[in-house]
Amino acid sequence: MELANRRATSLLAVAAIAAVFLAGPATAVGKTGQVTVFWGRNKDEGTLREACDSGLYTMVIMSFLNVYGHGKYNLDLSGHPIAGIGDDIKHCQFIGVPVSLSIGGFGNGYSLPSNRSALELFDYLWNAYFGGSKAGVYRPFGDAWLDGVDLFLEHGTPADRYDVLALELAKHNIRGAPGKPLHLTATPRCTFPPSSYLGRAVATGIFERIHIRIYDDDNCEAYWHLAWDKWTAAYPATRFYVGMTASEMTHGWVHPKNVYYDVAPSTQKADNYGGFMIWDRYYDKLSNYTSMVKAYA
Secondary structure, eight states, X not given: OHHHHHTTSOHHHHHHHHHHHXXXXXXOOSOOOOEEEEEOSOGGGOOHHHHHHTSOOSEEEEEEEEEBSSSXXXXXXXXXXXXXXXXXXXXXXXXXOOEEEEEEESSSOBOOOSHHHHHHHHHHHHXXXXXXXXXXXXXXXXXXXXXXXXXXXXXXXXXXXHHHHHHHHHHTOOOSSTTOOOEEEEOXXXXXXXXXXXXXXXXXXXXXXXXXXXSSOGGGTTTHHHHHHHHHHHOTTSEEEEEEESOTTSTTOOOHHHIIIIIHHHHTTSTTEEEEEEEOHHHHHHHOHHHHHGGGO
16 A cells, blocks of 8 residues: 555656756757766676776666566676675766666566556665665665666566656655766667657656667667657657667677767767767677777767
8 A cells, every 4th residue: 555655646746856856958969978888797897896997988887687576686797796896886986987777688587567566676676776775675785875777678568667667766866965866767779669668668758868779679770860860859858878789799780980970970960969878898898899989979
């Protein structure tokens, strides 16, 4: 009953809260120098601290919390030892690199089939990774307090309530001091419109940023420019990052010279362009991709 009552806060009221604490409407045009990278998909990519200290990235997203929605939770960081990550998070934050947690991923162990399951996931996230301290909830990173939540959803159904999760996160969007927001982001494939379960969430208008993956999507290989224009026009208050892969072996890899001649000038026409998103730290460390394209961001 308590969980149901919490949902009673109206969409308008939550939107007002979000307007205060989430980043305002995007106004920048052209280069921003912002580069986000995903970390946590390969033990050989090095530590989180090393990624932040590289000087290449302005945000790191850890991936993934890949089991949730049915009272069970699992954090999969591909064999990285949990011990020490809390200190690495604090170090990254100290040098100005925020660290978020991505939920979802490529497995089948997650869903949010009801309002209740969405609110339960919020409670877990808040107490395990953010400002909460509920008895019995394990904090894998100790007292380190993450900077945001990213939705990386490879599957779902119309019943999934990521909008409820997003709204609840927005209501708790004070990170220990005024002016320090909880970064609410999503990382979808570029096909537009998005699937209903993600579309309902981003339609709340409270997502700070969306990373559009222009790789590994047959539907977007030839038409990602059109999809990008549709995404950026549909959500003018959200910043959009163009998501690229650092691995030449991945379908949709863009040669650095084509980032300069095509991707950057095409995406930076949007008033709400935000920067680049790179998948992922492991491949980036092997290929030095970000080193070659960062100047174009």
